[in-house]
Amino acid sequence: MINLATNAQNTWCTGCGNFAILSAIKSVLQSMAEDGFPLENVVLVSGIGCHAKIVDYINVNSFYSLHGRVVPVAEAIKLSRSNVRVIGFSGDGDSYGEGMEHLIFAAKRNIDITMIIHNNRVYGLTTGQYTPTSPLGFKGRSTPFGSKELPINPLEVMLAGGATFLARGTSHGLELLKKIFKEAILHKGFSLVDVLQVCVTFDNLYEYYDKRIYEPPAHDPSDRTAAAAMIREWDYDNDSKIPLGIIYKKDAGTFDERFKPQEKAVDRDAKIREYLERRI
Ligand SMILES: Cc1ncc(C[n+]2csc(CCOP(=O)(O)OP(=O)(O)O)c2C)c(N)n1
Ligand code: SF4
Ligand SMILES: [Mg+2]
Structure with missing residues (x-):
């Protein structure tokens, strides 16, 4: 095994x-390599935060980007190298806060990249401030008297934005994570996996999740109405059960595919050579 x-x-x-996410993604990449997929054609992109360190621990090509800017970097890599699988790792602060607008437009475009969100519902690296998915009343460094905001439901935003693959896993369910990651990476179009990743230091939700998580046995991911209901069932704040698994999956044309005819019409390498020659 590689x-x-x-x-x-x-x-x-x-x-x-984060260890579970690391273990799951390594296992998926290893199985892709065994199936003949060249790992030199995989690029990992990360934001800034505890989650972002994941790219340091996996020996494939990677790009450490800026806080909130995983998506534009991932999109640019995909548009410049259409044969590459691009996997972005981002935090809830990173993508549901600072980078949310990028996420919505990536979903709208249905660009063929995968985003894995380490949603620990806190700013971990900067020691415990509240994020867009922290519950009302969350007490942290910036909200000692409790957060006054209701959390956002990011999967609902993504569904409305046009994402064609949505899933949710937890850092307590390794086998489910592996299955979801593989399907997300193989999906043609924009895929997002919201991982309820527990930050044991600033928001230890293991017990909270263990009491609530379940996998709905009869869910049909091609049914958008059922997907919307599954997303609404747990709203990141209410006290209901938390459904896990592949929530939504739809086949549709991608943004990067629509660029291919244009790419052929322009000899990009010749343009770059010409530009460099002019500068020398
Ligand atoms: C533009 C910018 N704003 C703020 C910061 C400071 N900063 C670094 S990491 C971070 C929070 C990361 O939280 P999250 O994305 O949830 O990742 P986690 O550490 O929880 O994995 C912040 C605010 C920064 N580095 N750059
Ligand atoms: S437990 Fe929290 S603070 Fe520690 S590495 Fe994980 S996310 Fe960061
Ligand atoms: Mg976080």
């Missing part, structure tokens, strides 16, 4: 849910 380990020292806290 070894994807790096020699970077892992600095996540003991018990952090």
Whole structure:
């Protein structure tokens, strides 16, 4: 089996849910390699936060971007190299806060990239401020008397935005994560996996999730109305059960595909050569 380990020292806290995401994605990449997919054609992109360190721990091409800017970097890589699978790793602060507008437009375009959101519902790296998915009353460094805002339901925003693959997993369910990640990566179009990743240090929700999570046995991901109902069932704040699994999946044309005829019409490398020659 291909070894994807790096020699970077892992600095996540003991018990952090990021370990499950790392383990699941490594296993999926290894199985893709065994199935003949060349891993040199995979690019990982990360934001800034605890989640972002994941790219240091996987030995494939990666790009460490800026806070909130995983999506534009991932989109640019995909548009410049159509044969590459681009997987973005982002945090809830990173993508549901600072980078939300990018996420909506990536969904609207149905660009063929995968976004894995480490949704620990807190700013982990900066030591515990509230994020768009923190519950009402969340007490952290910036909200010592409790957050005064209701959380956003990011999957509902993504469904409205036009995402063609949506799923939810948790950092307590490794096998489900592997299955979802693989399907998300193989999906043609914009895929997003919201992972309820537990931050044991600033918001330990293991017990809260363990009491509520379940996989609906008869859910049909091609049914948009059923997907919307599944998304609404747990609203990141109410006390209901939390459904997990592939929520929505639809086949549709992608943004990057629509660029291909244009790419052929323009000899991009010749243009770059011409530009460089002019500058020398
Ligand atoms: C433009 C910009 N704004 C703010 C910061 C400071 N900052 C770094 S990480 C971070 C929070 C990360 O939270 P999240 O995306 O949820 O990731 P986590 O650490 O929880 O994995 C912030 C606010 C920054 N680096 N750049
Ligand atoms: S602060 Fe939270 S998210 Fe960051 S490494 Fe520690 S447990 Fe994980
Ligand atoms: Mg976070």
